[in-house]
Amino acid sequence: MRMTFVPSSFIRPAVSPPFDNLAILAPGLLGASLAMAVRERGLARRITVWARRPEVRQACAESKWCDAACTEPEEAARDTDFVVVCTPVSMIAALAARVAPACRDGAILTDVGSTKSLICREATAAMPDGRTFVGSHPMAGSEKTGMDHARADLFAGRNCFVTPLDDTQTNAVDRAVRFWRDTGMDVATVSPEEHDEIVAHISHLPHILASVLSSQLAGKPADWPHYAGNGLRDTTRVAAGGPGLWRDILEQNREESLRAIEGFEDELHRLKAALHNRHFATVKSILQRGKEFRDRLS
Amino acid sequence: MRMTFVPSSFIRPAVSPPFDNLAILAPGLLGASLAMAVRERGLARRITVWARRPEVRQACAESKWCDAACTEPEEAARDTDFVVVCTPVSMIAALAARVAPACRDGAILTDVGSTKSLICREATAAMPDGRTFVGSHPMAGSEKTGMDHARADLFAGRNCFVTPLDDTQTNAVDRAVRFWRDTGMDVATVSPEEHDEIVAHISHLPHILASVLSSQLAGKPADWPHYAGNGLRDTTRVAAGGPGLWRDILEQNREESLRAIEGFEDELHRLKAALHNRHFATVKSILQRGKEFRDRLS
Numbered sequence: 283m284r285m286t287f288v289p290s291s292f293i294r295p296a297v298s299p300p301f302d303n304l305a306i307l308a309p310g311l312l313g314a315s316l317a318m319a320v321r322e323r324g325l326a327r328r329i330t331v332w333a334r335r336p337e338v339r340q341a342c343a344e345s346k347w348c349d350a351a352c353t354e355p356e357e358a359a360r361d362t363d364f365v366v367v368c369t370p371v372s373m374i375a376a377l378a379a380r381v382a383p384a385c386r387d388g389a390i391l392t393d394v395g396s397t398k399s400l401i402c403r404e405a406t407a408a409m410p411d412g413r414t415f416v417g418s419h420p421m422a423g424s425e426k427t428g429m430d431h432a433r434a435d436l437f438a439g440r441n442c443f444v445t446p447l448d449d450t451q452t453n454a455v456d457r458a459v460r461f462w463r464d465t466g467m468d469v470a471t472v473s474p475e476e477h478d479e480i481v482a483h484i485s486h487l488p489h490i491l492a493s494v495l496s497s498q499l500a501g502k503p504a505d506w507p508h509y510a511g512n513g514l515r516d517t518t519r520v521a522a523g524g525p526g527l528w529r530d531i532l533e534q535n536r537e538e539s540l541r542a543i544e545g546f547e548d549e550l551h552r553l554k555a556a557l558h559n560r561h562f563a564t565v566k567s568i569l570q571r572g573k574e575f576r577d578r579l580s
Numbered sequence: 581m582r583m584t585f586v587p588s589s590f591i592r593p594a595v596s597p598p599f600d601n602l603a604i605l606a607p608g609l610l611g612a613s614l615a616m617a618v619r620e621r622g623l624a625r626r627i628t629v630w631a632r633r634p635e636v637r638q639a640c641a642e643s644k645w646c647d648a649a650c651t652e653p654e655e656a657a658r659d660t661d662f663v664v665v666c667t668p669v670s671m672i673a674a675l676a677a678r679v680a681p682a683c684r685d686g687a688i689l690t691d692v693g694s695t696k697s698l699i700c701r702e703a704t705a706a707m708p709d710g711r712t713f714v715g716s717h718p719m720a721g722s723e724k725t726g727m728d729h730a731r732a733d734l735f736a737g738r739n740c741f742v743t744p745l746d747d748t749q750t751n752a753v754d755r756a757v758r759f760w761r762d763t764g765m766d767v768a769t770v771s772p773e774e775h776d777e778i779v780a781h782i783s784h785l786p787h788i789l790a791s792v793l794s795s796q797l798a799g800k801p802a803d804w805p806h807y808a809g810n811g812l813r814d815t816t817r818v819a820a821g822g823p824g825l826w827r828d829i830l831e832q833n834r835e836e837s838l839r840a841i842e843g844f845e846d847e848l849h850r851l852k853a854a855l856h857n858r859h860f861a862t863v864k865s866i867l868q869r870g871k872e873f874r875d876r877l878s
Binding site for chain 2: 421422423424440441443470480481483484485487488489490491492493494495496497498499500502506507508509510511512513514515516517518519520521522523524525526528529532533536539540543544545546547548549550553554557558560562565566568569570571572573574575576577578579580
């Protein structure tokens with residue numbers, strides 16, 4: 283029986299949580315934060331975890347938010363009705379396919395990957411009967427990674443995409459949406475393709491620009507970073523993110539990222555040509571348009 | 581007589597401040613913060629101000645850090661031994677030339693402009709006998725502008741460039757360097773040309789990228805900004821700066837800015853080609869090099 287979610291402080295013993303057995307596969311910053319939020323908000327009766335490294339399993343087993351830390355992903359997923367795959371994007375679809383048979387009939391599998399088209403298509407195609415994959419992308423990452431930075435309120439007030447395919451079961455989509463709302467997130471439901479186009483522009487392109495600028499400046503005299511102000515620090519902050527993770531993200535969202543880069547190159551060329559030709563009214567209009575957009579973000 | 585600077589809390593009545601009469605022309609964020617720091621640290625006996633707008637003059641006159649708010653710049657500069665021009669870059673050289681004759685013989689004039697080659701050349705050429713222009717660039721700006729955001733500790737721990745020409749009087753350069761150190765800044769002395777090359781890369785280029793990205797995104801669906809995370813917010817923060825101010829900065833530092841843009845385009849093209857050709861090892865190496873640079877900035 284699925285109950286309407288009630289904030290944990292108001293839960294009475296007789297009220298069941300929305301999920302019974304929930305598994306988190308690969309508890310890094312997002313996975314461990316999610317387990318903490320699930321526990322704090324009473325979103326599942328039992329939380330199991332799979333982590334590859336023994337020291338991570340041990341840390342999980344000693345935490346309040348983990349009831350069992352398993353050495354095999356199938357073991358963590360056994361008899362679960364909700365699984366969240368929190369690995370790097372390149373491993374998500376295969377891992378979801380691998381653990382799905384161990385889940386309870388009717389189980390929902392989701393993920394926290396920053397790309398969606400490939401993952402949703404591959405994971406959905408690999409689901410056995412009675413299991414549904416519903417892609418998710420909670421936008422709560424950080425250039426800080428790992429369980430050490432995890433916190434239960436990581437998701438509160440942040441945005442999450444849920445990305446069903448056309449034929450994904452409505453009931454499963456609704457439950458996934460509800461789950462992320464219950465962690466405190468603002469949820470938007472879009473197709474995987476629309477998701478990938480949006481994040482290519484608002485997340486992957488900013489990352490690319492920060493990384494390329496930082497890589498360019500790495501070739502300049504060694505004393506220049508000393509003169510850097512907060513402007514450069516802010517503009518390049520995301521470039522501190524893991525190169526392996528981001529390589530995978532760009533591989534998975536290659537086409538939309540290339541399109542976003544080309545759109546950027548066009549606009550940069552427009553500013554460069556205006557500056558070159560001393561058309562300072564055009565320079566100012568680009569700066570003005572940029573300012574208006576940025577002011578709306580705040 | 582010039583005395584060694586002693587922190588204001590230790591000043592005894594008999595110790596003279598480094599400067600006698602100091603003028604701040606155009607007290608915005610930088611100018612008003614500077615006046616506050618000068619007063620708090622006892623760097624001048626008297627502080628006069630010129631502001632174009634009557635309401636700004638009134639606010640200055642009512643503050644603790646201003647002894648006289650004048651309607652004409654010459655009036656504020658009369659009998660001063662140190663003048664700091666805090667206008668937008670396009671007005672600095674002309675204003676320094678205009679007020680120099682009113683200054684005391686031996687006076688030093690400086691500025692807070694983000695570009696230096698044009699300003700230093702023009703202002704120096706316009707100095708009458710007995711007045712020395714020494715260009716400065718305290719890197720303590722913000723996307724927030726105006727006197728309302730001013731604070732005495734704006735400069736503490738930040739970097740400042742002092743940019744003498746080859747034939748600028750050494751004594752004047754030393755006094756300007758000492759002045760900025762006395763406000764709490766870390767001072768580097770470089771040529772105006774070297775300054776402009778450095779800031780084109782570490783300040784103007786990041787601003788250009790933030791503005792161009794924001795301008796590009798301004799043309800996308802109206803709901804996209806809603807999904808933005810902190811990554812996009814940080815990467816674009818400086819794009820909120822004043823378009824008029826930045827148009828002027830780019831006009832003044834046009835050649836170095838164009839060179840910095842071209843260097844960026846080359847590196848972006850390298851990443852784009854690698855992504856296009858599925859050379860993910862190259863993609864990762866650019867991300868890695870960027871991360872190493874960014875980690876050093878922190």
